[in-house]
Amino acid sequence: MKTVFTEDNINALLDKAIAEKKIVAYYQPKYDAVTGHINGAEALARWIDEDGSIIPPYQFIPLLEKSMLITKLDWYILDEVCAFLSREIKRGAKNVTVSVNFSRFHTKEENFVTHLCEVVDSYSVPRKLIEVEITESALVDGTNIIQFISDIRNDNFSVAIDDFGSGLSSLTFVKDVPANVLKIDKSLLSGNCENEKERIVLESIFNFAQRLKLATVAEGVETKEQLGFLRTCGCETIQGYYFSKPVTESEYADILENHEPDEQSEDILVTQPAASATQLLLDAVFMCYPLVIMSNLSRNSFYMMVYENFTTRSCPSTGVYTELIMHGASTMLPEDQQLFIDTFDINDQINAYNNGQRTRRVVTRQKGDDGIYRPVETTNYYVKNPSSDDILAITLSRPVPEE
Numbered sequence: 001m002k003t004v005f006t007e008d009n010i011n012a013l014l015d016k017a018i019a020e021k022k023i024v025a026y027y028q029p030k031y032d033a034v035t036g037h038i039n040g041a042e043a044l045a046r047w048i049d050e051d052g053s054i055i056p057p058y059q060f061i062p063l064l065e066k067s068m069l070i071t072k073l074d075w076y077i078l079d080e081v082c083a084f085l086s087r088e089i090k091r092g093a094k095n096v097t098v099s100v101n102f103s104r105f106h107t108k109e110e111n112f113v114t115h116l117c118e119v120v121d122s123y124s125v126p127r128k129l130i131e132v133e134i135t136e137s138a139l140v141d142g143t144n145i146i147q148f149i150s151d152i153r154n155d156n157f158s159v160a161i162d163d164f165g166s167g168l169s170s171l172t173f174v175k176d177v178p179a180n181v182l183k184i185d186k187s188l189l190s191g192n193c194e195n196e197k198e199r200i201v202l203e204s205i206f207n208f209a210q211r212l213k214l215a216t217v218a219e220g221v222e223t224k225e226q227l228g229f230l231r232t233c234g235c236e237t238i239q240g241y242y243f244s245k246p247v248t249e250s251e252y253a254d255i256l257e258n259h260e261p262d263e264q265s266e267d268i269l270v271t272q273p274a275a276s277a278t279q280l281l282l283d284a285v286f287m288c289y290p291l292v293i294m295s296n297l298s299r300n301s302f303y304m305m306v307y308e309n310f311t312t313r314s315c316p317s318t319g320v321y322t323e324l325i326m327h328g329a330s331t332m333l334p335e336d337q338q339l340f341i342d343t344f345d346i347n348d349q350i351n352a353y354n355n356g357q358r359t360r361r362v363v364t365r366q367k368g369d370d371g372i373y374r375p376v377e378t379t380n381y382y383v384k385n386p387s388s389d390d391i392l393a394i395t396l397s398r399p400v401p402e403e
Contacts, residue, residue, distance in 0.1 A: 003049050010063045023045055023076065025045065025084065025249060026045075027041045030217060032238075038255070043098050074102050075119070078130075082122075086124060096256070098130060102134055132159050133183070149179055161174065163183065164205070165188045166185040184206075185219060188205075189221065192223055207233075220240045295392065297321065297391045302320075302321045333367075340364050377397065379395070381396070
């Protein structure tokens with residue numbers, strides 16, 4: 001006889017199923033989009049009926065959500081996952097991070113992070129092996145989600161925003177939430193990603209995720225065409241039936257032990273999308289130059305592209321270019337100030353560009369936040385955007401050794 005769930009019996013049935021281990025964790029592996037290697041998994045609750053068949057989640061999850069009993073299920077699955085990982089660690093098996101779903105109701109749960117730590121630590125499982133998945137709906141439920149996620153991360157757990165694109169969250173929420181991972185909902189993937197508007201939306205999502213330094217996972221990937229398109233977007237991780245359906249604990253352990261990518265790994269320089277190659281180039285530039293500024297000399301404006309580990313942290317992030325030059329000069333030794341002002345005089349730079357100059361460089365002594373003057377090299381490279389006649393300057397600045 002099939003189990004029938006109602007609002008009146010769901011609590012008793014849940015307690016009975018947990019006590020009898022009729023609810024088990026299935027694991028859906030996640031795969032590196034380029035290499036095909038397993039780099040994680042998501043734990044999913046599966047309810048085994050009296051006849052041994054699996055009850056579809058849609059028959060009980062909505063009722064658990066409505067009654068807020070979903071939190072009990074979440075904690076149970078975490079316990080099952082930790083027990084499994086503990087056994088695997090003891091036998092020296094390979095392990096990757098497992099993400100566990102937590103309902104939005106946990107954001108109102110007192111001492112959530114304390115309980116999370118207690119459960120994971122009780123099994124001696126490294127916290128890096130547990131990722132907390134929070135549904136997109138939690139971003140807009142009115143709680144202090146930013147502090148909630150910060151507290152989780154401060155205790156060395158990774159946090160993923162699940163089902164992004166399925167609900168009402170906006171880019172404003174995502175840019176402020178200190179999560180590690182953005183999981184793109186399968187509803188954004190239809191067919192083989194042939195719809196132009198759909199492709200534009202997906203490309204935009206992956207672009208802003210990369211700029212915000214969020215790792216990305218695409219859910220519900222079922223075809224080679226979808227995988228190919230997601231690679232061009234710079235998606236890092238794939239989850240879906242194209243690689244694997246959710247499997248039992250023993251099947252998952254066997255996959256981890258014996259998995260080999262179906263196709264030989266290709267040269268990363270060939271398979272990586274243009275966006276990823278561009279990001280690698282920018283990362284290399286930012287390693288060498290802790291201060292990078294983009295300026296429009298024709299419009300007397302600028303904005304900061306990167307500003308990390310520089311001698312001073314007092315530089316404005318955007319504004320008027322001529323005011324930026326005066327601000328920079330004010331931080332230098334008095335005998336260097338006029339040299340800096342003259343070198344980067346806006347009208348002189350525009351005239352020089354029109355006469356064929358494409359770069360200029362100066363070394364000045366700049367006062368750091370610690371009060372010490374150090375030599376700093378500032379170089380401007382002049383370029384034009386193909387769609388505009390405006391003259392742009394890319395400023396690269398870095399400390400240099402004493403001569």
